[in-house]
Amino acid sequence: MTKLQVRVWRGGADGSFQPFEVPRQASQSVLDAVTYIQRVLDPTLAYRFACRVGMCGSCAMTVNGVARWTCRTHVDKVARDGRLEIAPLRSLPVVRDLVTDMREFFDKWSRAKGVFRGARSRRDAFARVAPRSAQRLSVEAGIECIGCAVCYASCDVVAQNPAYLGPAALNRAWTLLNDVRDVTQAERLRAVAGDAGCHACHSQMGCTERCPKGIAPTASIAGLKRAAAKALLAGAL
């Protein structure tokens, strides 16, 4: 049986790579390889996963230098000469081994007013939103985010400016900004157009290139820039 040479990050931010040999399997995912190491070779390896089918967004890691969801990444696709190098996601504090502290990532969703606030109560009728309206289609384009932080780890602006809200939080804000039922739009726009907000994006599209769900956060951020500019010109910012 052929073996896969896998170097895995061990320890905290000042840790190092540890080599392992993992049996090669057909249709093997990167997460399968990590799981084999933890179950068979070294039970002290720390990593995070849950659904294994690309829904939960918890298993993202840096694979051969690129942020990816490991459960849906085939070894065939990313191994170079039978070698894998697996590290924690960039731009997030390392807790241990492959586990990062995601608090800052999700705190930024709160800072970007990523929570829906409607005005209707359970006694009111349902809001009617035309499925083909421009705003609903904008929501559609960004709503399938699973919060895996692949975009965040792939963003060079986040790497250079740790206060930057990042592609996922801004994409979330954009989907809510297009939700006609939400009543906190002015507040949200002020939250995302500040010093570390949408205008800090350089449109390098690292997020869009790497998003495993095929979302284009760059387009969402461009939408926020336009919305902020319109609000400014209307005297509403």
Added chain:
Amino acid sequence: MSARHETLLWVAQRASAALLALCVVVHLATMIYAIQGGLTAAEILGRTRGNPGWLAFYSLFVAAIAVHAPIGLRPVLGEWLRWRGMSREVFLVALALALAVLGMRAVLGMFG
């Protein structure tokens, strides 16, 4: 900086970029057209001196540069040198003034 200020800078950056796109094309096209068969400083000044059209065009060009360049430099200073806060803003306003003064000095020299 507030959302209002950041957005104002973004709009100013985009608006000045649009002006620059136009100005650079006119500037280069004129140079390529005018230089056919050789050109001297005296010839250039002969065309530009006392011409209010060129004075207005190059004044607009300088204004667009004075607005555009400092706003573009702002994130570079922030991300590469970690230079943020009021001292950076003061430096960039000084840079904008310097570009405007030096640029207008050249424009007036060409006109007068």
